[in-house]
Amino acid sequence: MIKLSENNYDEVLDLVFNKALSDNNLIKEHMYLRSDYIPDNLPFRESQIISIGQSLSPILRNTKCSNLLLYGKTGTGKTVVAKYVTNKLIQRTHELNLKVRLAYTNTRIAGTSYRVLSNLADSINLEIPFTGIAVGEVLQRIIDRISQNKYIIIFVLDEIDYLVKTYGDNLLYELTRSSDKFSPGSLSIIGISNDLQFKEYLDTRVLSSLSEEELVFPPYTTEELRAILEQRSKLAFSKQTYSSGAINLCAALAGSEHGDARRAIDLLRISAEIAEREEGDNQLEEKHVRIALQKIDRDRTYDALNSLPLQAKIVLLSVLYFDSTISTGDVYNKYCDTCKKIGIEILTHRRISGLLSELDLLGLITGSVISQGRYGRSKRIHALISFQTVKEVFVEDPVISPLL
DNA sequence: CGTCCACAGGAATGACGGGCGG
DNA sequence: CCGCCCGTCATTCCTGTGGACG
Secondary structure (H helix, E strand, O other), X not given: OXXXXXXXXXXXXXXXXXXXXXXXXXEOOHHHHOOOOOOOOOOOOHHHHHHHHXXXXXXXXOOOOOOEEEEOOOOOOHHHHHHHHHHHHHHHHHHHOOOEEEEEEEHHHHOXXXXXXXXXXXXXXXXXXXXXXXXXXXXXXXHHXXXXXXXXXXXXXXXXXXXXXXXXXXXXXXXHHHHHHOOOOEEEEXXXXXXXXHHHHOOHHHHHHHOOEEEEXXXXXXXXXXXXXXXXXXXXXXXXXXXXXXXXXXXXXHHHHOOOHHHHHHHHHHHXXXXXXXXXXXXXXXXXXXXXXXXXXXXXXXXXXXXXXXXXXXXXXXXXXXXXXXXXXXXXXXXXXXXXXXXXXXXXXXXXXXXXXXXXXXXXXXXXXXXXXXXXXXXXXXXXXXXXXXXXXXXXXXXXXXXX
């Protein structure tokens, strides 16, 4: 048994702590480098802010406002703008002493219809059990509460496309319909969707009610991203500790994807953290951004691969066994062999088909359905990652490692 | 022009483990 | 601690389908 030398750690920790305490740190305020921080001034979203403000303004006259749908890809500012405007509105309603309540939920994080409603209930101080009562009953209690207290509710449903795709539009139907039921009190919905085609999943009645007003958030241009990063850098960093080249590179890298501000800000933060940990003069340079980019990509695939269930890992390996494009049938045969080799239960063809679709969604493989006439209809599949990458992660899995 | 391949992918159902209220 | 419900993973059964082949 090795006895740890406490003194050694003392010295190292002292160094680490002293560095954190010293004034010449690169990052002054971490808060401004978070992508969920809401700045006082949201650049390049003026028209959207005004539009939403106008749509919500009936609230100030104590009447219901239109339902609203916000569209745009990730990192285009939908959530931050919605929070910004609703927060401002709520401030005004406090001054005016109105019974307005704001509820926010991210349906993907909430997970189920039940928990979405639970978030709504929280906003009106209605306690509902974690589980045990039916969704319809929860909704009824909420409706009763709203009517009784004449609440005016703004319900922000973030990533609403997730809710609809996994649970259908029942809940939205009930919510939009219920808003007609109470004459005192009202419920207005602001839906936020990443998916531009999400409307196709909705029943026409729900759609017409929900999208009384629509707003599209375009991606940020590289130049706009640069300005946003500049703004954040001024707030977050000590003076003269970052190069404009580094900022430009962050903006360019994020801009080349689809103008994703969240990604740009994350990249900036990770770069700064790397620069800060480095020995020396604590300058944020382009080289740090390049390291950060690699780190982000690596972490992302590492997490995706590592969290794969065992069977999905075997399926992925079976795909990687071939180096050209192959069919589902090929994968299944190889998969069966592999299972036999390591003595693992073989799943059905149907299940493998499903697992392949999941791997496709994760972006680890890609497949497209192709008909070969007489020779059937199948999915042509090929891997999007190298065997080498997968191997590095999978060696840690005791069941899989014998295969490598 | 119909057949039929080799699957895709939806629906219903079951096995299993975890969390919660009583 | 027990029963209950829920979510997840998987199975079974099923219907649908583009186009080369005969």
